[in-house]
Amino acid sequence: MSQSSATSAASVKIRRLHPLPLRIMHWINAIAIFIMIGSGWKIYNDDVIFGFLHFPDGIVIGKWAQHGLQWHFFGMWIFVLNGIAYMIYGIASRRFRHKLFPISMREIFATVGDALHFRLSHDDLTRYNAVQKILYLGIMLVGICIVMSGLALWKPVQFSELAALFGSFQTIRLVHFLCMAAIVAFLLVHVTLALLVPKSLVAMITGGPALEDETARPVVAPSINAAQ
Numbered sequence: 001m002s003q004s005s006a007t008s009a010a011s012v013k014i015r016r017l018h019p020l021p022l023r024i025m026h027w028i029n030a031i032a033i034f035i036m037i038g039s040g041w042k043i044y045n046d047d048v049i050f051g052f053l054h055f056p057d058g059i060v061i062g063k064w065a066q067h068g069l070q071w072h073f074f075g076m077w078i079f080v081l082n083g084i085a086y087m088i089y090g091i092a093s094r095r096f097r098h099k100l101f102p103i104s105m106r107e108i109f110a111t112v113g114d115a116l117h118f119r120l121s122h123d124d125l126t127r128y129n130a131v132q133k134i135l136y137l138g139i140m141l142v143g144i145c146i147v148m149s150g151l152a153l154w155k156p157v158q159f160s161e162l163a164a165l166f167g168s169f170q171t172i173r174l175v176h177f178l179c180m181a182a183i184v185a186f187l188l189v190h191v192t193l194a195l196l197v198p199k200s201l202v203a204m205i206t207g208g209p210a211l212e213d214e215t216a217r218p219v220v221a222p223s224i225n226a227a228q
């Protein structure tokens, strides 16, 4: 082995499928979402949007609406700060670029076809299929929208331009509610899939297999790679 290839091989980084910072942020996010949804339902019950929909006392967080609001603000800080950290991490580590892109129409049709025929395999944990990519990107957009509409509900005067983008106060409430419904729908699918493929759940706890870091800049020249 030449000196340059030995140096290159030595500098290849090994990382976990789900690095520790990602796992910590993922589980903090899960706890924050749990608090936000439970307390949000308590606040909603105080002034419902849909007359037929009240959330049972057993599944809400907070003894009364104001108490629910305190929980909601507590969860909000965790959700927002953790979400910003996740976004910065995902972009700076190039995880988003490598894991969530590109998404091709051909891949979407093939994955949806497989799903409809119950053939969706999840043997390879290192690659997200097209449906997963869309779901993960989609839920991040919903996360941004729920924070924006939440800010407009919380401080409609200070964030008056933002509030005006949504329209009336009732429209902002509706957007905020629909984002919550989208997160709950995502979670039903997401947690079901995690339980159906337990090794994906274990990997999100332990980190999963150790991989060569393909998100790092190439450290080995292509010709040296090919020769190995």
Ligand code: HEM
Pocket: 022, 026, 029, 030, 033, 095, 099, 125, 136, 139, 183, 187, 190, 191, 194, 200, 201, 202, 203, 204
């Ligand atoms: C108890 C609740 C949850 C469980 C059991 C769970 C489980 C998992 C598992 C097993 C993975 C890895 C998927 C794979 O390798 O195929 C994952 C990834 C992910 N989950 Fe969750 N999750 C939960 C809550 C949430 C919540 C609340 C959100 C957002 C609202 C979320 C968003 C994501 C995202 C965006 C990824 C991809 C992360 C990345 O690779 O950068 N999860 N989750």
